[in-house]
Amino acid sequence: MKFFTSTLALVLIATVSFAQSVCPDYFRRNNGNGACSDGQLKLYYTTCPPSIPIIDSVYSNGVKTNITFASPDASKCSSQGFIGYCVVGGNMPPASTWAIYFHNPGSTDPFGCNVPEGGILPIGIKTFTATRNNNSVILNWQTAVEINARLFEIQKKSGNSFVTVGSIAAANKETGSSYSYTDISKEQTTAEYRLKMVSSDAAIAYSEIRVVRSAGASFDFTIFPNPATRNTKIALGDITQPSTIQVIDNSGRQVRSISVRSSSTIELSNLQPGLYRVRIVTNNSGEALTKTLTIVQ
Structure with a gap:
């Protein structure tokens, strides 16, 4: 966790x-x-x-x-x-x-x-998922520990920033709790969600980002940051079947191959400076999506 x-x-x-x-x-x-x-x-x-x-x-x-x-x-x-x-x-x-x-x-x-002593915002996120169900996106998360926790704000990407679309009061149980939130979303673009965690003394921390594809659309993913310096992350959208992430350098050599089965955030570390193609292939259907990643000095 x-x-x-x-x-x-x-x-x-x-x-x-x-x-x-x-x-x-x-x-x-x-x-x-x-x-x-x-x-x-x-x-x-x-x-x-x-x-x-x-x-x-x-x-x-x-x-x-x-x-x-x-x-x-x-x-x-x-x-x-x-x-x-x-x-x-x-x-x-x-x-x-x-x-x-x-x-x-x-x-x-x-x-x-x-x-x-204490820690301003010790909130341990054990799991966090975002799944589309027709015109709704269902977010579920579970905490492993909550101390001094007050509020969870559900935030959604709008342009270049995140905006709050809803909130849930924290149970503030030291043993953790489970939460669910439904966002009505008919958008025809990929949506990105995160949790904003607020303590009782107004301190703030954020969860990882979860990516959800639009209704009827193919799967999608986000690379952030991009360009990056050696390390970056891939936030996967609604992946519902076994898939493979392929990282291919500018000479066509595959430098990484990562198997995934569900929506998650994958970290890519220690990449050398250069231009890469990040490709995700669904193992059963062969559906693929490729994006470009730049690693700078």
């Missing part, structure tokens, strides 16, 4: 000699619940770390605190994005940013991270 946040960038504050060390995005805490009677620390990650870190110490304003934590509980990382640590001694400091030092199991190499 992927998380769309406006949190502060993390700074690695110690030399990392263990290749799998990963810093959390932000932390949240409480003063005690059923699982941890003396309090619990939750460290949230965009992607669960391959090794579950063990906390060695916590510093607040440059001063080491007296707090100690139990072994980590990673049972909720894949579903809710956090690793939990029960307090077993001392008190959690009030500072909004902690310097946390860890080590990974099987390693004695410490690493440290500056970790902010």
